[in-house]
Amino acid sequence: MIELRNVSKMYPNGTKGLNQMNISFAQGEFVAIVGLSGAGKSTLLRSINRLHDITEGDILIDGQSITKAKGKQLRLIRRNIGMIFQSFNLVKRSSVLRNVLAGRVGYHSTLRTILGRFPEKDMNLAFEALDRVNIVEKAYSRADELSGGQQQRVAIARVLAQEAKIILADEPVASLDPLTTKQVMDDLKKINTELGITTIVNLHYVDLARQYATRIVGLRAGQIVFDGPVSEATDERFAEIYGRQVGKDELLGEQRV
Numbered sequence: 001m002i003e004l005r006n007v008s009k010m011y012p013n014g015t016k017g018l019n020q021m022n023i024s025f026a027q028g029e030f031v032a033i034v035g036l037s038g039a040g041k042s043t044l045l046r047s048i049n050r051l052h053d054i055t056e057g058d059i060l061i062d063g064q065s066i067t068k069a070k071g072k073q074l075r076l077i078r079r080n081i082g083m084i085f086q087s088f089n090l091v092k093r094s095s096v097l098r099n100v101l102a103g104r105v106g107y108h109s110t111l112r113t114i115l116g117r118f119p120e121k122d123m124n125l126a127f128e129a130l131d132r133v134n135i136v137e138k139a140y141s142r143a144d145e146l147s148g149g150q151q152q153r154v155a156i157a158r159v160l161a162q163e164a165k166i167i168l169a170d171e172p173v174a175s176l177d178p179l180t181t182k183q184v185m186d187d188l189k190k191i192n193t194e195l196g197i198t199t200i201v202n203l204h205y206v207d208l209a210r211q212y213a214t215r216i217v218g219l220r221a222g223q224i225v226f227d228g229p230v231s232e233a234t235d236e237r238f239a240e241i242y243g244r245q246v247g248k249d250e251l252l253g254e255q256r257v
């Protein structure tokens with residue numbers, strides 16, 4: 001469903017974010033991408049939905065090249081890909097409902113969405129999405145009145161309303177406490193299993209990756225240094241790959257190494 005063919009991404013200052021990467025993700029997979037700071041995790045996700053243009057290679061989404069797509073075709077491919085960020089990226093002063101309805105803008109003319117008119121189907125989708133992440137009662141609250149975990153669930157509801165087939169989440173729980181982290185990760189997992197949405201999540205800690213993912217991909221310097229099932233992603237293996245210098249609060253979690 002997602003295929004990277006020999007993908008490199010060089011930033012204008014000469015830094016290589018991705019270095020000749022080849023990898024595929026199948027429909028319905030829940031993949032965790034791990035790696036130290038600067039390994040290329042964000043660059044990878046941003047390249048997949050073309051928030052970044054890659055400098056070499058090709059990225060196919062359902063067989064279609066997003067790298068070469070233009071105009072309407074690009075919009076149609078992007079509509080199937082939902083992004084979730086560490087910082088939630090909500091319109092803080094708007095209601096929760098409006099934020100979730102923003103997931104529908106790819107389906108309408110800009111004029112209609114500026115005027116804030118959404119058909120009943122969109123309203124139903126938005127409420128269904130809020131229900132799925134258990135915050136329907138917050139629909140009319142202002143987004144910035146919600147806790148961090150609730151705001152992240154609004155962001156999840158937004159990609160559900162978008163009817164995305166793929167979710168790319170860039171450290172979705174990095175600014176959340178452990179309990180809220182669990183709630184948000186549980187929601188992502190539930191959506192993945194119930195709706196079959198292909199999910200790729202950048203995570204800082206291997207522990208968390210092991211709890212939720214079915215496949216773990218380890219990056220270093222823009223290259224894949226591990227790709228396998230959770231059962232093979234042991235602490236020993238990761239210490240081997242990343243070295244014992246991987247310190248207390250890096251990658252293996254605070255209580256590790």
Ligand SMILES: Nc1ncnc2c1ncn2[C@@H]1O[C@H](COP(=O)(O)OP(=O)(O)OP(=O)(O)O)[C@@H](O)[C@H]1O
Pocket residue numbers: 011012013015016017035036037038039040041042043044
């Ligand atoms: N806009 C940019 N301009 C230049 N270099 C960049 C830019 N963004 C990222 N890089 C560089 O590309 C490499 C990969 O960065 P990336 O942000 O993808 O890493 P990451 O794995 O997401 O790290 P973190 O865990 O800190 O979020 C790093 O060397 C980084 O410094």
Ligand SMILES: [Mg+2]
Pocket residue numbers: 041042043170
């Ligand atoms: Mg990052």
